[in-house]
Amino acid sequence: MTQRIYFDNAATTPMDPLVVQEMLPYLSSHFGNPSSIYSYGRENRLAIEKSRKTVAAILNAQPSEIFFTSGGTESSNTAIFNAVRTLNCKRIITSPVEHHATLHTVEFLSKNQEATLEYVKLLPNGHVDLADLELLLQASDTKTLVTLMHANNEIGNITDLYQVGELCKLYGAIFHADTVQTVGHFTIDLSAIHVDFITAAGHKFHGPKGIGMLYISQRNKINPFIHGGGQERNMRAGTENIYGIIGFAKALEIANENHAVESAYILSLKKYLKEKLEENIPGVVFNGDPEGNSLYTVLSVGFPHNEKSGMLLFNLDIHHICASGGSACSSGANQGSHVITALKTEKQSTVRFSFSKYNTKEEIDQTVEKIKTLL
Numbered sequence: 292m293t294q295r296i297y298f299d300n301a302a303t304t305p306m307d308p309l310v311v312q313e314m315l316p317y318l319s320s321h322f323g324n325p326s327s328i329y330s331y332g333r334e335n336r337l338a339i340e341k342s343r344k345t346v347a348a349i350l351n352a353q354p355s356e357i358f359f360t361s362g363g364t365e366s367s368n369t370a371i372f373n374a375v376r377t378l379n380c381k382r383i384i385t386s387p388v389e390h391h392a393t394l395h396t397v398e399f400l401s402k403n404q405e406a407t408l409e410y411v412k413l414l415p416n417g418h419v420d421l422a423d424l425e426l427l428l429q430a431s432d433t434k435t436l437v438t439l440m441h442a443n444n445e446i447g448n449i450t451d452l453y454q455v456g457e458l459c460k461l462y463g464a465i466f467h468a469d470t471v472q473t474v475g476h477f478t479i480d481l482s483a484i485h486v487d488f489i490t491a492a493g494h495k496f497h498g499p500k501g502i503g504m505l506y507i508s509q510r511n512k513i514n515p516f517i518h519g520g521g522q523e524r525n526m527r528a529g530t531e532n533i534y535g536i537i538g539f540a541k542a543l544e545i546a547n548e549n550h551a552v553e554s555a556y557i558l559s560l561k562k563y564l565k566e567k568l569e570e571n572i573p574g575v576v577f578n579g580d581p582e583g584n585s586l587y588t589v590l591s592v593g594f595p596h597n598e599k600s601g602m603l604l605f606n607l608d609i610h611h612i613c614a615s616g617g618s619a620c621s622s623g624a625n626q627g628s629h630v631i632t633a634l635k636t637e638k639q640s641t642v643r644f645s646f647s648k649y650n651t652k653e654e655i656d657q658t659v660e661k662i663k664t665l666l
Contacts, residue, residue, distance in 0.1 A: 295611040296654045301444050301472060301589050301645035302615055306538070307497040313541040314499065317534035325531050326522065335533050342540035349547045350474070350489075352481040352506055358523050359536050362503035363471035363492035364392040365516070369505055369527075370467045370488035371396045371438060373513035375406050380436035380465050382407050384427050386419050387633040388445070393438050393469055394629070406436070417448045417579045417634050424455070428462040435462070440469035441477075441489075445630040445643055446579030447589035449473075456485035465511075471495055474504070475546040476554070476588060487511055493535065497647070498542030502535030553648045558587035560646045560655060565590060567659045572666065578634060578641065588646050591631075593639030599666050600640035606665045607642075612658050615643045 297305070317338070323331025325339055340354070347354040360366045371393065374380045383397045383406045401408035412423040419439060428435065437459050442449045452468055459466040467488040470479065474489070475496025481489070487508045494500040507513060507526075520528035546553075561581075568575045578591035594600040604616055616628060631641050644658075 293611045295613060296658060298612065298614045298644040298646065298650065298654075298658065300647040300650075301495075301586075301643065303494045303500065304497045304647050305649060306494075306499060307542060307545055309545060310498055310538050310542045314534045314538045317537050321533070325533060326520075335531075339531055339533065339536050342536045345540040345544055346504060349543055350479055350481050350506065351483070353509060355524070356481075356506055356509055358505045358507060358526050359531065359539070360503040360505050360527060361501055361532070362494075363390075363469065363490045364503075366488075366490035366492075366503050366505035367392045367438075367467070367469055368396050369513075369516035370490065370507075371400070371436065372516060373511075374436040374438075374465045374467060374487070375400050377513045378434075378436075378465055378511060380406060380434050382409070382431060382433040382435040383438065384409050384411055384424065384435055384464075385438045386411050386413065386440075388413065388417065388443055388448075388630045389438070389440055390444055390469055390471070391629075393440070393467075397438065407433075411439075413633060416583070417443070417446055417630075418584070419450050419455075421451070421454055421458070425458055425462075428458060428464060435464040436467060437464045438467040438469070440472070442470075442472040442586045442589075443579065443630065444472050444589070445628055446591040446634070447581065447586035448579045449584045449586065451584075452479075452484050452486060460485040472586060472588075475543055476550075476586070478547075478550065481506060491539075493539035493542055496542050496546045499535050499538040502532050502539045504539065549648075554587055557646050557648060557650075560650055560652065561587055561590050563652055564644060564655045564659070567655060568592060568662075571659055571663055576636070576639065578631065578636060590644045590646075592642050592644065593631075593636060594642065594666065596638045596640050603640055603662070603665060604642060607658075607661065610661050610665075612661060615645070616641055 323335045325335040343354045347357045400406045412420040465487045470489040474491035489506040491504040493502040517528045574595040576593040
């Protein structure tokens with residue numbers, strides 16, 4: 292079988308073998324329900340709480356502030372709905388380039404007339420205009436939810452959580468940050484940031500799918516999003532995804548331990564691909580702020596739009612190279628990227644390449660050569 296090249300790690304990452312190894316006992320012998328009072332249950336309850344402490348320590352939060360969910364989408368929905376319905380935010384400020392887990396949720400609340408919705412302006416390079424954010428916060432006394440992602444999943448631009456948090460603190464706003472692309476990839480110190488909610492998904496940093504995390508600052512008391520049981524300290528009903536939780540904590544632990552070496556290596560891959568494309572493909576452009584405040588894992592590339600470049604993703608796939616046009620959550624939808632549209636770039640064929648510790652420069656060389664022949 293032909294070896295495939297995988298450059299879509301912002302969509303999902305392969306699981307680390309050490310994570311799989313850590314999970315295996317909980318898929319076999321450690322099968323107890325954590326809510327049961329006998330030994331099988333108590334052992335798994337202990338394992339969950341140990342995982343919670345691991346995650347909290349890495350993020351510099353309290354274990355009581357960490358709640359396990361099914362993923363980033365559920366976490367963001369829980370935070371946003373509660374900000375409006377429990378914390379009484381009647382106004383929402385977001386950006387036009389958020390993940391659909393945020394955008395579709397705030398649009399629903401707006402259409403349902405539960406909150407008004409406003410969008411902060413973007414700078415020409417795609418960054419959120421923090422001066423405009425402050426003007427929006429100044430403009431109304433209505434209690435406001437600010438929901439902005441830490442790093443954009445399509446173009447990689449990073450928003451300064453500290454600065455946004457300080458503005459929210461100054462104007463009494465609730466702050467939800469979608470950190471799905473950055474937990475497991477950056478050092479996040481929650482004790483130093485004024486943020487009310489952050490989110491994470493295990494499969495973005497070599498952990499399992501179907502497991503996520505929601506941080507809820509101890510400042511806030513909110514209601515469950517899912518009802519029917521007392522799990523997660525009455526915050527999320529349903530028997531816990533025990534092996535997912537174990538895998539999430541182990542993956543985050545590995546990512547944290549190896550962060551310095553792996554982030555430098557992955558950044559070198561991103562820079563190498565950018566240089567190779569500039570050398571070999573006339574007219575190529577890069578979306579966002581790739582050499583500035585940007586994810587080291589993501590490079591959004593714009594190829595001059597024509598018949599050949601329009602079929603580039605499809606043809607790369609035929610040649611066993613996996614990349615993306617944008618968010619994997621929208622793949623299969625016959626529409627352009629809302630992020631690229633919001634940037635008002637020249638007409639281009641966009642390909643997002645995203646990298647992990649398992650990628651190599653040899654794979655980049657092969658990919659660039661294939662792009663040359665396809666274009």
